[in-house]
Amino acid sequence: MEESHLPQQARNQSITVAVLTISDTRTVENDKSGKVICEKLIESGHIVKDYRICPDEAEQMTKLLHEWRADSSIQAMIFTGGTGIGARDRTVETVAPHFTKPLDGFGELFRFLSYTEDVGSKALLSRATAGAIDSQVVFLLPGSSKAVTLAMDKLIVPELPHIVHELTKHL
Incomplete structure (x- = not known):
């Protein structure tokens, strides 16, 4: 569905987002990926409610x-990080089982x-994925x-406003 076909409220909806960087080495000072996510959300009129960094530990x-x-x-x-095929990459195994859709x-x-x-062909190493957990959408990025x-x-x-609209329109 094109954005123009969405109800006006959905097109202009500001989405509230939580951002998590999964890394054993990144800090707030050097977390370029987490900063990119937050900046792009804010530039688009969305709200970053929480931003954190945690080690690649399932618990x-x-x-x-x-x-x-x-x-x-x-x-x-x-979520950014932990989606590769390395031994410490556990994000997909930890989060994806919670997806309801x-x-x-x-x-x-x-x-x-x-x-x-x-x-190029290195793209096949990515296990980036997304899913809904009830009415919340979750993205797992490299x-x-x-x-x-x-x-x-x-x-x-x-697509963020459209996805949230679809997940919540009948609630």
Whole structure:
């Protein structure tokens, strides 16, 4: 559905988002990907309610996921990092099992765009994905700031109000 077909309220809706960088080495000072996500959300008129960094540890990610799920003001969550195939990459295994509705198209489109616009066949290493957990949408992005910029510019920012509208229109 094109944005012009959405109700006016949905087109102009400011979405409240929580952002989590998963990394064993990043700090607030050097977290380029988390900063890109927050800046692009704010530039688009959305609200970053919470931004944190946590190590690639399932228990800590799960704790934050439950905390943010319990906050009815948070409409979307964006996680960056831990989506590769390395031994410490645990984001997908930790978060995706909570999805009540996977959004398979996100990962497919992200890998296609990554392949055609930048990384070529290395795109097959990405396990970026998204899904809904009840009425909240959750995006799991790579830790690369270039990948985050691509996902935010081409997929998340343009579709975020529409996704939230679809998830909440019958509530």
